Amino acid sequence: MRRMNCNTITPEEFVYAARDFIELSNKYFDSWTIHQNDNEILNTYIKKEEFVSHRDENDKIFLYRAEYIIFYNLSYGVPSFSFNLWDCSGKLLTLEQVREISLMKISKEDFYSVVTQQEHPVMYRPYFIIHPCHTAKIVSAFRYTSRNLIITFLGLITPLIQLNLPLEYGL
């Protein structure tokens, strides 16, 4: 089989999986959307926005809007997960605030080794990006058995980030 021993996926495979995933998302009323640029295949990404709330130690509830973007990481040849959160005024949360609201179920030490704020390769704005270093291994292990690569990939992310994915994806 083609590229049998390769740990990475091609941009075409990513776009194919993304389109397929969007069909499933629509079917299960998950609100992912696909954004494509016909001229630049690498600019294809899928996105979901939702509100998340956080209750602080004084029981005060804060409401944030979260944006999740899955894009194709050219350097690693795998899908990458990125996100941003902002408050009602539109101000983006800092890395420290993201950690504090425990959107991610992860220890402080691990958090900083997994999440980095950097300029987004597709959006050209600062985003929090989950480091793709371990993605390749796992994605490649499932590439021929997986129903959809994006779903396999989300299976990797959900232990870290509460994404409230519908069970129908079969995660």
Place this chain on the structure above:
Amino acid sequence: MTTIDDKQDIIQYVPFMSFVHPSFWHSLTDMKLNVDKLNENTKQIYGRYSYRDDIISVLEVDGTSFNKDPETEFHYINVTGTLMNKNTIEDFKNIDKAALINSVGEIMRANIQIKSWIDNPNSLLNFFVLSFADLKKFHYYYWFAFPAPSQPVVCLKEKCKNISTCFNEKQIKEISQSYQLLEISQKCFFAIVKDGDLYNVVTLSKILDKNRNKDEESNIDLTNTFFAFADHSNCENPGWPLRIFLAALFEYCPDLSKTIIKVIGIRCSKNGAINNSQIYNITVPETIQTPQNVGWVGWERNERGNFGPKLANMSSSMDPVKLADTSSDLNIKLMKWRLVPDLDVTIMKETKCLLLGAGTLGCHVARDLLAWGFRHITFIDSGKVSYSNPTRQVLYTYQDCLNGGRRKSEAAADNLKLILPTVQSKGLVFHIPMPGHPIGESLKDETVTNIELLTEAIKDHDVIFLLLDTREARWLPTLISAHYGKITINAALGFDSYLVMRHGISSAQEETSINSTFVSGDQLGCYFCNDVTAPGNSLKDRTLDQQCTVSRAGVAAIAGALAVELLVGTLQHPLRVKAPAVYNLTDEELDPKLQGVLGPIPHSIRGFLHSHQTVLPTCTKFKQCIACSEVVIGKYKEEGLDFLMNVFNSGTYLEDVTGLSELQLTAEMTEILTLSDEDQDTTSI
């Protein structure tokens, strides 16, 4: 006693909470700078809210809010709004908020009276944004309003109940399906009419006649009609849109007075089912028309719960200067997060560095300091940028050489800001007085001033870098920094060799045991400790090419980088300037106390490019050092300027003061004595 059923509850409408997408501010900024400029005219924008039962009561605006036509999204209602962006904060603050919302209300009232809302129900709902954009700071002050008349006050006949109490599963499903077929502009307010067993979703224009005369009966069959609206509320109270809907309905048919009307708040789940919708039975009061002069309400409360504006401080994501600053900090933080958890990130930001010399070394050191996160950098140099400089002195460009050349220290400070605008950089222009360079009467005042300037500069900084091109220029700053206990890093270049070292500070000299494996940082020797001659005029009797350092091109970059790394290593050690230096640094495991977070910190690094070798000599202070010994610092403390003047004017004065002259005579003798002492010690162990 009244029962709960008798009790009439005034409707508490669930207000909207405004929720702004960062892209809204990007679009607003773009529009203000490129289109509107100083024009203060109001602008039509769009907002949207969702009647999904799992999305809280927010009205959202984003970058597309400024589009000509709104974007449409499932289960969302688009609302037309007005943006009034003021040019000054005073205008924003001083504008009469009550009058403003009333004037918006008047327009809405006119719309209600001409009944255009019957054909276009979405137009009933409105919002207003008053804003001021401080585009220098990227601060946006804003205040949302969702205008509605304060009267009439309406009561619920009974607690709201779920739609399933009046409709069966099949009917709910049918309503949901036909609701989805409504045109988008009809979805906010509509009606459900019972026809036999069937419930039909109809537009308002089907049951309300736009051309009806006010005196005629409205002929609404209240038993079989449910008014309906897209309800953003998730609790038992209805959402805010109902308020304006009722006001419009009552205005249209005053004969509803004292009746009970049935209203359905449509709330859907993400698959489109409307099973969570609520039915409100509303008691219509006797006087139902909105009086002509009634006030309008609807200003949003801010995060403190007060009626007041909100502030969006977008500087961290929109201000390019802030972005540059935080992004470069990220490099340092990544080191801490990924590799060196004990790294102190803030110490670099807080440490003030004084660079004596803004030449090849000074430029390289400054860039590496910037890279390590230092943000306070001052240069001292009296020279100007010449045409030969930019290729080696990496902070300068050809432009700096033109018209006689800019002052080096000033050009370096300015060019650092071009690299990182938030750096606190400064350039001082003066000449550093040197021993053995006699001061004539004419230069005396200037020299005194320069000494004062240098002393003040050293006092004001935490770290002094000696990056000068002659040996004797380093003497005065070595003395003053030792006196003030500053961390001093010295770098000097040869043709293909370099020396990078840190100095000890002025403190009582301790006898170091010869068995000790290290020297405490404060007891380390300075640049002059290994010399047995005082610096004279090294520029004397030299050809021009010997006056400036001629070195291989890579030497300054290597030495400059090592100088900064030596400093960072020292700062990251808990003992800082007292961080010990080990005598024989080998690959063997070192006592953790002897190293800092970044490893052991040598006293000096001598490198030879010719053989590509590096050695790390460590030595203690020399009792008779002409720059950092107690006797010299003591004399400087006592006699101050007079002492310095004597040094500048005489090539041998320092040697006399420190007893070096004497030492030179007895040098041979001392050496023999020391050796014999050591022999005895060793044999006695």
